[in-house]
Amino acid sequence: MSADANRLLANARLPGVELFHADFSGQPFGRHSHDAFAIGAILSGVGGYQCRGARHAIPAGHLSLMNPQEPHTGHAESSRLVYRMLYIEEARLPALLGRKRLPRGFAELNPSDDGAVAAGLARVAVEFERQDCLALETELLSLLEQVFVRHGGLRALAPAPRDGGVTARLRDYLEAHYREALSLEQLGVLLQRHPRHLIEAFRRCYGVPPHTYLLQRRVREAKRRLLADEPLVEVALSLGFYDQAHFSTTFRRFTGVTPGRFQRGLHA
Template sequence: MAGNRLLARPWLPGVELFHADFSGQAFGRHSHDAFAVGAIVQGVGGYQCRGQRYALPAGTLSLMNPEEPHTGHAESARVVYRMLYVEEARLPALLGRKRLPEGFRELNPADDGQVAAGLARLASAFEHSDALALESELLALLEQVFVRHGGLRAVRAAPRDGGMTAWVRDYLEAHHAQAVSLDELARLVQRHPRHLIEAFRRAYGVPPHTYLLQRRVREAKRLLLSEQTPVEVALGLGFCDQAHFSATFKRFTGVTPGQFRRLAAT
């Protein structure tokens, strides 16, 4: 096995992301106690389920319901895929629904890349982001995949709530250097996390985690100009490491923190 990784967080029970990268490995007949949402990144994956054998080229989705027996193997010399597992009992709370979705009728549905892209963002958030970004990416992906492929009805947009979103904005401004979780914000304003994200995006054009990152980058510019080093700034503003700080800074400014300091000094 070349580079398999299982990503999980203790404060996000019942949710795991498996990044598989293997050659020649085969998985015997088994099942999971969770919904599985996957996408082939490279090569061709394969498995047997419901009496059929499937070959999945790169870009193909792979969806599985809980307790559905299946096998797994590589159809090509090497296969890379991402698979999100979410325990069945966790879905109603995560989706903000009283009932579970119907489940996946088709195992390998055609998709325009949105779910695969969401899995890629979620994988990056698992490894490099804080709780607010990770939870936001997770809820967005679950809503998307179950509406598109799991029989879940899309929820109509809730009415605007300027007072609530303004309070959340002020809270993020005041706590921009601290670890803020989506569950924490939702409890403070007594809204489901998904409803909070939707209302905040309507009010400010971006979800809360993007707003928080933008605020940190603005503060980072000020601190870098005051002669703090990029390492000091990253630690002081709550980034998980300097690499995450540098990537985020460049995402919003087009340059790295070091380049910004040098350009400002000229």
């Protein structure tokens, strides 16, 4: 497997955040460091590196956590290594977490995990591919809160209080702007609340986070347009879906059938 299988993803609306999807066999990484927190999960194979004066082997099912400016090497201990690594610049954390103080950092480099952090990282990876900023920010904030509480010494916050006026305004805004590419940062500025507060308060009120509500609204509009016999591709693109596959997957998630089958059923 060549190094060409590696991918580094970023989103212009989320500066200081990158996702590295590594898939290689023989590419070593010499001693280096990052100006970011690194949060990774081994998907298959065994990863290895030298750090803090010791050699580490990381099997699938373990996390790989690194603090900023921590020198280390990297290599594959197995014939093939696949992992995901999320990089978050240290200066971005207070704003993303909604905290004045940074977490103290990761004491353990490769803890075993019950799958929650790895699953959260997988959801972040999916949204990086789709470039849906609202969904990506939602999954990212959830992952960061989780990993730093579980492994970084961050104290869990109390649930956000009910905020009926703000959540109603947010719902109305989503209803009016469901075709647009929205971001949590934009919504936070508009409603003068931290994105984490908006997510939690909205979920408590409506049962789902804002990006799920937005997808449901788009599917509702998609059904109306499909009933009018509009072409599938035009419907998908006009409603802000990443591609036809994203449209089909989302439509089926909320209706149980693909948009094509829904539309064909109208003429059966």
